[in-house]
Amino acid sequence: MTTLRIAMNGITGRMGYRQHLVRSILPIRDAGGVELPDGSRVQVEPILVGRNENKLRELAELHGVEHWTTDLDGIIADPTVDIVFDASMTSLRPATLAKAMRAGKHIFTEKPTAETLEDAVELARLGEESGVTAGVVHDKLYLPGLVKLRRLVDEGFFGRILSMRGEFGYWVFEGDVQAAQRPSWNYRKEDGGGMTVDMFCHWNYVLEGILGSVESVTAKAVTHVPTRWDEKGQPYDATADDAAYGIFEVRTPDGDPVIAQINSSWAVRVYRDELVEFQIDGTHGSAVAGLNKCVAQQRGHTPKPVWNPDLPVTESFRDQWLEVPANADLDNGFKLQWEEFLGDVVAGRPHRYGLLSAARGVQLAELGLQSSAEGRRLEIPEITL
Template sequence: MAAKKIGIIMNGVTGRMGTNQHLIRSIAAIRAEGGVLLSNGERLIPDPILVGRNEEKLSKLAKENNVERYSTDLQAALADDYNVIYFDSQTTNRREESIKQAIKSGKHIYCEKPTATSLEGSLELARLAREAGVKNGVVQDKLFLPGLLKLKHLIDSDYFGDILSVKLDFGYWVFEGDWQEAQRPSWNYRAEDGGGIIVDMFAHWRYVIDHLFGEIDSMTCIGATHIPYRVDEAGNRYKATADDAAYAIFALKNGVVVQANSSWTTRVDRDDLVTFQVDGTLGSAVAGLRDCKVQHRAATPKPVWNPDIPNTIDFRSQWESLPENRTYDNGFKIQWEQFLRHVEEDAAFPWDLLEGAKGTQLSDLGLKAWHEKKWVTVPSLEI
């Protein structure tokens, strides 16, 4: 079977997400499978060049993943016509300028979100890419989670009847870094470095809400910096200047109400690190990262409020888990395969830089609602 290589600049993959999800579980996995199968029967094989600021880290990462090319010179990688795609998973405050350089070099763009630190910056990237005629996409990995794919199946099959509300609960305890090492990088807690849970997570909630539940009409939000001081990777105590928790309500145009709690300062007492509970007139469902359980109208218990006697109902036992009727691949890998087909044979790929800008818009509006203590309208975006 014929095979063709495609050069991909991967900038910023020495970070946790870039290494694990984009390099190891996506690009390396696709290469191990012999490439992406195209509609003409050919195989498209990603040929990455790892780009970053630390040559030692790049060399080690390249060796561990059988990657032949790495460089600390982004400009040289952009100047090489062999490299067709530019991928960016740097910290948010570095992303915008690098993507602009890549667009100017004629590269197709695929990147993590947020795409920029402001809505204006995100919209400019979308406009520049359109004017340059380069294909572009933004990682929207939560849509490919097995739990949300199961939830989408229920929605498409009209399981819920009329959807009334969604309760989204995300988060876990991120250690402060003193007596136990933090699970997240210190820049996440510095607003001046692009940190904050609103900037980080609202980009995800935007595309999940848009693609599953409906268009957002308005919103309100309260943010908080619950842990005022943390300890960085070098053991230095620093002041947290970014929000580590956010409590939001989104009112959708179709009448659905979405409550979304996002926190790096909560201890988990639920089935997963994130859960989506959807309540409808005919039934309800709770989805996590992989699993989804349901409770139909006919199987709903009839509790009666009485604080004077012990509760006799085991509520959790009365939910039914959906069967595993299919095999689910890694969500990041699935979207990488779709983007590679989009570049090579113009296959459909709806998650472009304008979609990414919508995520930045929701983050900006969340911060605005918090600081101004009010509801804000979420207008449509155009470029």
């Protein structure tokens, strides 16, 4: 059995701890590793890395992890470490990833990979030159709802795809009366915060993974809540956008144009089935997918509503859709991508969601902010290394 030692940087943060350690690496470890197609297994040995010694010690003891450290540079230089994972602040990420790749470590990282397109492209270039296996978290493509949605696309269910609409977000409390459920740096531009920077890198890979290449963006980034309270109860100016409204022109592999609209907001109250939902409409059918559930309506089963504002609605539109079955066991999306990435490391092959894909996400965020500032539609040029 192969054992891969994984330095997990930023593991005390929300995403690093909950999704990557507790719901991915520890279950893989406790199951005896991942079984590869040839029947062999690869086991994982996490090393917790962060800046808070007390938190690291506490988490290590809680989860039976033998090794932890506050010395990031030292663990990157350790010849026994195979993989460096990063879930720390975006502003610190490029230096960590570059140092790890130069040390010959495989990398797996949260996104965005950098705050600027220039830095993201440089990382992608370094990844190509170093020859390491580099993976970037594309977790939403592994979610059960989007797996089902992609399957409908592959089966030709929609006919010619016309449009996609996405709604994401929830109310993040300001922090004065009720504590905010997101860290305060998310709302400070100078610390790398902002909805556009955070989520457009996700929407880029979602659009690419389900529909096709993104060709243009028209966006409006807004700071709806100008004052928030930090973890110490102190008020601060929210300098980053807390909502982003985007229109994206997408081209399918068949050459068909698709219009995608995605609203992202931390200043919205949820009136939908899940925190994120995507609806695809096509000539032969439509489907709506969330994190887990996906429902669809075929052309032949589409009712014929008639607009009449003088009468109350008597039909239940939601009841007219049928649920799309999973037809397979769909595990946690982060864990599934980790398992795929570990197999790629052992096989010495590139991961399908790498640093170039991440650079395109950073590019979309940059152009989205530029579009908002200038009030115009921007085309997206191709990135070359």
